[in-house]
Amino acid sequence: LYHCQYGCTTPSAAEAEVREVPDQRAPRDKLDIDRDRIILGLQAELNAERQKPEAAKRERERADVAEAKAAAARAEADDALQQLKGALVAAARGGRLPDVERLLADGASPDAKNEHGTPALATAAKDGHLDVVRALVRAGAKLEATGDSYGSTALMAAAWYDGRPGGRNGKHDCVEFLLGAGADVHAASTKNGNTALHLAAENGKLECARLLVG
Numbered sequence: 432l433y434h435c436q437y438g439c440t441t442p443s444a445a446e447a448e449v450r451e452v453p454d455q456r457a458p459r460d461k462l463d464i465d466r467d468r469i470i471l472g473l474q475a476e477l478n479a480e481r482q483k484p485e486a487a488k489r490e491r492e493r494a495d496v497a498e499a500k501a502a503a504a505r506a507e508a509d510d511a512l513q514q515l516k517g518a519l520v521a522a523a524r525g526g527r528l529p530d531v532e533r534l535l536a537d538g539a540s541p542d543a544k545n546e547h548g549t550p551a552l553a554t555a556a557k558d559g560h561l562d563v564v565r566a567l568v569r570a571g572a573k574l575e576a577t578g579d580s581y582g583s584t585a586l587m588a589a590a591w592y593d594g595r596p597g598g599r600n601g602k603h604d605c606v607e608f609l610l611g612a613g614a615d616v617h618a619a620s621t622k623n624g625n626t627a628l629h630l631a632a633e634n635g636k637l638e639c640a641r642l643l644v645g
Contacts, residue, residue: 582621
């Protein structure tokens with residue numbers, strides 16, 4: 432620095448030169464900025480496209496897991512229903528009314544059949560368990576359901592056997608109830624064509640025969 436005659440200071444030539452050096456960093460051109468934005472956008476789109484197969488794969492895996500769980504649940508439900516059916520037929524055969532009512536409340540079908548295809552209703556009627564027969568009919572059991580090798584309905588079973596242990600002859604209460612409930616007296620066996628009346632007459636069930644004649 433040096434002093435002028437008026438007492439002011441003036442920068443030296445070197446200092447003035449330093450101060451006058453312009454900023455060498457040129458501002459970014461607008462085209463460069465737009466180009467960078469386009470590149471970033473394309474990269475984002477490319478990444479998104481690359482992720483699509485992985486996302487689809489994960490979705491398929493989730494769907495497979497869900498289907499496997501649903502299949503397991505269906506199988507478990509089927510097993511439970513089969514167990515209910517077997518338990519209901521056994522209870523009907525044994526005349527265990529409380530068990531029959533509980534199993535029906537738990538979802539057992541009133542048309543459940545045993546391993547030979549005989550409906551629970553026919554099983555109960557054959558053994559003369561009137562209370563069980565009533566409960567099954569109230570629950571919606573089909574009166575004309577068949578399934579055993581003879582194609583017998585509950586009415587036929589009751590007319591043919593119609594008895595509790597020790598009393599196979601003349602026990603006609605199940606026949607009477609089934610007729611009152613609307614059982615078809617003319618239904619015939621799919622094996623030999625016998626009706627409930629034929630079976631009662633052949634086996635000496637006179638009271639049953641009288642009811643069936645009407």
